[in-house]
Amino acid sequence: MTTDSWKLDVIVLGGGLGGLSSALAMRRAGHKVRIYERYDFNGEVGASLSCASNGGYWLNEWGVDPYKAKPVILKNLIRRDWKTGKVNGIYPLGDYKEKFGFPYFNFHRIDIHRLLKEYCTGEGEGKPCELFLNHKAIKVDYESGYVEFENSVKTTADLIIAADGIRTLTKPQIGIEPKFRNSDSSCIRILFDTKKVRELGLKDFSNNEAIEYWGGETKYKIVLSPCANNEVISCYCFYKAHETDVKNDWNNDASVEQLIENCPDLDPELVELFSKCGYDIKQWRLYVHEPLPYFVKANENGTKGVALLGDAAHAMMPDQSQGAVAAFEDAGALGYIFSSKFDLTVEQKLKLYELERKPRVTKIQAASLRARENLNERIGWSSSASDIKPEDKLTIDEVCGYDMKSHIDELAKGL
Numbered sequence: 001m002t003t004d005s006w007k008l009d010v011i012v013l014g015g016g017l018g019g020l021s022s023a024l025a026m027r028r029a030g031h032k033v034r035i036y037e038r039y040d041f042n043g044e045v046g047a048s049l050s051c052a053s054n055g056g057y058w059l060n061e062w063g064v065d066p067y068k069a070k071p072v073i074l075k076n077l078i079r080r081d082w083k084t085g086k087v088n089g090i091y092p093l094g095d096y097k098e099k100f101g102f103p104y105f106n107f108h109r110i111d112i113h114r115l116l117k118e119y120c121t122g123e124g125e126g127k128p129c130e131l132f133l134n135h136k137a138i139k140v141d142y143e144s145g146y147v148e149f150e151n152s153v154k155t156t157a158d159l160i161i162a163a164d165g166i167r168t169l170t171k172p173q174i175g176i177e178p179k180f181r182n183s184d185s186s187c188i189r190i191l192f193d194t195k196k197v198r199e200l201g202l203k204d205f206s207n208n209e210a211i212e213y214w215g216g217e218t219k220y221k222i223v224l225s226p227c228a229n230n231e232v233i234s235c236y237c238f239y240k241a242h243e244t245d246v247k248n249d250w251n252n253d254a255s256v257e258q259l260i261e262n263c264p265d266l267d268p269e270l271v272e273l274f275s276k277c278g279y280d281i282k283q284w285r286l287y288v289h290e291p292l293p294y295f296v297k298a299n300e301n302g303t304k305g306v307a308l309l310g311d312a313a314h315a316m317m318p319d320q321s322q323g324a325v326a327a328f329e330d331a332g333a334l335g336y337i338f339s340s341k342f343d344l345t346v347e348q349k350l351k352l353y354e355l356e357r358k359p360r361v362t363k364i365q366a367a368s369l370r371a372r373e374n375l376n377e378r379i380g381w382s383s384s385a386s387d388i389k390p391e392d393k394l395t396i397d398e399v400c401g402y403d404m405k406s407h408i409d410e411l412a413k414g415l
């Protein structure tokens with residue numbers, strides 16, 4: 001047995017934020033990592049992606065400089081009246097960075113995706129990850145670590161990290177029947193170019209350093225925030241789904257007319273922004289996913305296995321802005337657990353990962369669903385809102401100040 005015997009050959013399925021972050025975490029932990037993505041990234045689209053300190057913590061752990069992704073640092077959460085845009089409430093993030101160690105970043109999804117890809121494959125600690133594009137996995141066998149791709153490539157590994165997203169192929173292949181239902185909400189995403197907003201003399205929300213919400217007490221909610229050094233303003237518009245939306249899936253092209261029609265009586269200043277300078281308008285149908293029975297599987301002798309990660313493990317409503325951050329936490333957990341610190345088998349390490357991640361993400365999933373129609377449930381406001389049972393509250397301290405390593409250390413003692 002060599003001293004490096006804990007080092008694994010790792011395959012990551014999926015090159016989204018979950019896949020890239022887990023690849024980087026495993027690279028930093030000393031493993032050999034290959035990433036397989038079904039597409040070529042050229043069709044990448046995206047809007048703002050807020051990253052609370054529980055995500056920033058892990059970026060820092062992996063040596064990622066988040067400022068290279070041109071984040072806006074969020075200082076406030078602002079509630080506005082649906083019809084008039086009048087400010088109804090402000091949750092100041094105040095000494096957020098001092099308290100939780102890292103700022104509340106707001107990235108453009110494309111920027112943070114690109115940056116993570118560079119860190120995975122570029123110079124730095126650990127062996128650069130190999131990235132294979134246009135490799136769609138069609139078969140996963142955790143017993144032998146075998147993966148087969150649509151282009152006939154076949155390979156094996158010690159550990160498969162299935163970060164293959166909400167429509168994961170891996171789940172059914174490891175015996176989990178995906179359980180989800182149509183939500184009665186849909187979402188349209190629209191972007192504005194700050195320069196154009198100013199040129200046209202329209203209301204400029206780019207300098208408020210905030211996520212701003214209109215509505216949020218029903219299915220109807222607008223979530224607006226600046227990203228990419230304030231150069232882009234991103235808006236997610238949630239509304240009551242129509243039967244026709246059911247036929248659609250995600251990332252469908254949508255029109256300004258469709259958006260305005262679905263947001264009746266909305267603040268005229270926002271409507272003007274939509275109609276005069278909105279671009280890249282996409283629509284998503286939202287789904288409610290049940291928590292999974294398990295996240296991991298190992299072979300009989302405990303030497304190989306698979307771990308679900310990110311949306312493949314815990315797809316959630318976007319209303320807590322925690323989906324990608326939870327994937328960063330998953331990645332952080334894997335990197336920490338699969339480091340040389342723990343003298344455990346692959347099977348035991350996978351168990352530890354599940355013990356750590358499942359309760360936490362299940363709670364966030366549930367709170368995200370409740371927040372779909374109640375903005376008081378959103379972390380920040382949920383700490384103070386009186387209409388939430390104490391046991392249901394997902395407080396900002398609990399989410400943003402999470403000490404996962406200590407929790408894993410505790411759990412490891414029980415193995």
Ligand SMILES: Cc1cc2nc3c(=O)[nH]c(=O)nc-3n(C[C@H](O)[C@H](O)[C@H](O)COP(=O)(O)OP(=O)(O)OC[C@H]3O[C@@H](n4cnc5c(N)ncnc54)[C@H](O)[C@@H]3O)c2cc1C
Nearest residue numbers: 014016017018038050137165310311318321322323324325
């Ligand atoms: C409207 C909206 C707003 C959001 N805002 C936020 C936010 O502000 N903050 C936040 O933290 N989260 C947010 N989220 C959630 C976040 O986007 C997701 O949780 C996160 O992107 C999931 O990353 P992932 O890598 O697990 O999955 P994905 O991003 O879906 O990546 C999966 C990857 O796997 C690939 N793939 C799939 N199948 C295969 C296969 N068979 N073989 C190979 N590759 C495959 C896909 O092509 C894709 O690249 C939001 C979500 C939505 C819908």
